[in-house]
Amino acid sequence: MIELENVSKSFTLHNQGSAVIPVMEQVNLQVTAGQCVGLVGASGAGKSTLMRLIYGNYLAASGRIMVGGLDVAQAEPRQIIALRRETLGYVSQFLRVVPRVPALDVVAEPLLAVGTTQEKARDKAVSLLTELNIPERLWSLSPTTFSGGEQQRVNIARGFAYDYPALLLDEPTASLDAQNRATVLRLIEGAKARGAAIIGIFHDEAARNQVCDSFVDVSIFSPQVAA
């Protein structure tokens, strides 16, 4: 489902003396349907960078990033947008929302985008928000005013609203209490069971061991080691 071949990434800082900073080289990675791969490595090793490369936020310098048959490294913006709508979900560490949009609509949006009826999308959003213990009185409010933990849970609900065939999870269990953490892990296991290919970053070791089938240490991709 997700396959990376010889991917490299560098940043060129034009306004700081055109410094070129190579951050990754020779990345090879494969995730098949129903499999969860955990990215490990010290902070700054490039775990999030790798996710952003796959999601298309970062432009790869070279190599192929195949997700569901599309090479993200070469694709047109509209192809990547279609991929993100139908195939590839991403739960980032931070929720970015339009002010004034109620939490319920934030969660339902990915379903509406693929043409689910308003009613079905709402039902799904309600069940996810309930499962993640977001009190009903908050559903009609914009998450911009929520606490960090609540925002995180809204973000997760949104990421699991639609059944993406491939998922990127950046610290989905960070800052969650035991009960919510268990719910999130259950959601991840459910996604695996229906055949989703998942790449995750988990600092929580117990969570990592519970859901991941294998691990990739991203520090082996850092150019210093390769050189």
Added chain:
Amino acid sequence: MTPLLQVNRLTKMYGPRIGCKDVSFDLYPGEVMGIVGESGSGKSTLLNAMAGHHAPDRGEVIFDTRTEGPRDTLKMSEPERRMLGRTDWAFVHQHARDGLRMSVSAGGNIGERLMAVGDRHYGEIRAQAADWLGRVEIAETRIDDRPSAFSGGMQQRLQIARNLVTAPRLVFMDEPTGGLDVSVQARLLDLLRGLVREMGLSAIIVTHDLAVVRLLADRLMVMKDGHVVESGLTDQVLDDPQHAYTQLLVSSVLQV
């Protein structure tokens, strides 16, 4: 899939000075594209040249018309282009006063565009106008008031209603949230996003506000001195800018 709009090497000069030069891109149905750049970078010039407000010196603006397929709008006759401007195209001006008839009631402003495409039944026109006022969150009781009695944010929403009532396929927007305070901006952005999704609109939005494009645009074109210096997926251009100018632009935004 046929692009809705194909722009090829569009160039507009002001005497020896460059307005915009050799701009080319394709816009597909349902896509929202942002054009960013500092003032004087040529983004409004480009928008006005595409919309036919002033004649470019060179290039093509090919629109996929409903009846005859792709046609170069710059080669259309004036009546044909004006018909397009009233039906499949819409233009939202930065200053609502430029896009509204200030001496005509709110309902009349919306109804005028319907009449221009042939609607004649007064009751139906009024009902549609009332419906659209509701959609842009203006109380129906204000239908007979003139826009001069409206606040800036309301005028802008009325302008949007007037433009979208004929269900255009392509909307040009010039700084649609410029000059509005932030709470009104947020409301307008939310409204525009909803309308874009419901109606499957394609839109080209000129703005200098990177937060606005982040929320509204699928893709982005960055202009400097009349040239396109970078283009791509919105969050890729903003998160991983490649060109020196874009890097400067992105790193200059103040964090709130």
